[in-house]
């Protein structure tokens with residue numbers, strides 16, 4: 001059994017905390033590791049270290065910071081198989097899926113390599129007689145990231161590469177379920193030449209999060225996780241004067257119009273609904289076919305596909321879907337299937353009885369398909385975060401749009417259609433942050449920014465991309481007059 005350490009000031013540090021958390025292999029249910037649940041003293045020490053290291057880093061020319069970022073990118077590419085294995089071992093997702101996660105995380109590091117260009121600032125000559133004005137984006141100081149279990153490498157990479165490239169020091173509190181991928185990335189960043197104290201990892205639970213949220217030397221917090229915690233982090237962090245971006249949960253709808261290519265739509269629903277066992281914030285969990293005929297044909301196509309999903313541990317190269325993250329989460333998903341059945345939805349494929357020989361204690365749930373789900377049911381209202389796809393039938397495009405607008409979550413959505421009018425109208429009118437047109441998981445690339453609307457996101461900045469430069473820096477505007485010695489006497493009116 002391995003023991004995870006904190007990473008502070010360029011070193012791995014044995015924790016002195018009396019509290020520890022267990023790390024499990026979700027495919028077997030066995031404990032494989034342990035991590036410290038750090039004390040406030042340990043968190044404070046990490047922040048103090050980061051604070052001491054940041055000014056030099058903030059003064060380091062952006063091009064030099066970018067060179068370290070390039071080396072980090074190279075090392076990540078050389079070690080990507082190991083990174084994916086670390087993800088799968090603790091999260092349970094298939095190796096191919098973990099490699100996909102790495103690719104999307106590395107994209108952000110690629111983007112961060114261009115930081116000199118993004119920090120160029122603005123300059124206006126002669127805004128007044130011999131007066132020039134320029135605007136400069138300066139780092140905030142020490143910033144923190146708090147991340148969920150479902151993308152243990154990618155979601156932290158949405159944060160620290162951009163924050164660090166902007167000249168900040170970073171303290172990461174990764175998910176206590178699967179911390180190892182971030183530990184490997186930390187080691188690679190260190191090898192790339194990042195100065196000590198600029199990237200730190202402290203492990204912990206709510207108490208560590210609260211300590212970071214209240215710490216006066218933490219200037220900004222990026223959070224990704226479930227909506228109740230996102231809202232809490234946003235409120236508590238902003239109350240202590242911090243800049244906070246807090247991304248929450250989701251219930252993503254996909255409209256299937258009568259003119260859509262139904263085979264393509266069914267394939268898309270399989271990948272987006274059941275990939276990573278539905279544990280993605282951009283998973284499609286609600287299919288909204290328009291018209292009875294579309295719905296009947298779609299459900300007939302999906303049923304055998306859901307029944308045929310190959311489920312297995314990450315070590316099985318043929319597996320399409322792995323286990324859920326914890327026993328408690330497995331039970332929660334099974335409870336939702338019970339609730340859906342009791343509420344009167346048609347259980348077309350029931351994933352409850354699934355068991356795998358040799359992995360009987362793993363946290364598996366089979367692919368599950370419900371038809372005729374209605375708006376009042378808990379399986380529609382709540383984020384289940386499991387391999388459960390609900391079909392909610394609607395008679396028209398307008399009804400489908402209204403359905404989406406009635407939901408509290410607004411992270412991602414998609415429409416499948418061959419009709420440009422419907423697609424364009426959907427993109428323009430739908431009140432959701434990220435929209436796909438014949439693309440089921442419209443996660444923006446690294447040079448755009450990611451973010452949902454409504455209860456899927458709190459705070460005004462999207463994560464990564466150009467928005468990250470704004471989030472992790474503050475603007476200073478300097479108005480300068482040269483040469484010195486111009487004398488115009490005391491002026492009491494407003495400068496114009």
Ligand code: NAD
Pocket residue numbers: 146147148149150151155173174175176204205206209210224225226227229230232247248249250280281383385411452456
């Ligand atoms: P979670 O909210 O349970 O945990 C996220 C982080 O918050 C973890 O680091 C955890 O230690 C910490 N935390 C947990 N309880 C806390 C508390 N009471 N007080 C303070 N901190 C606490 O989320 P999770 O189960 O790890 O991840 C799944 C959730 O994340 C889903 O809801 C999913 O939709 C969401 N998610 C959203 C996005 C997005 O971009 N919007 C991306 C990935 C995941």
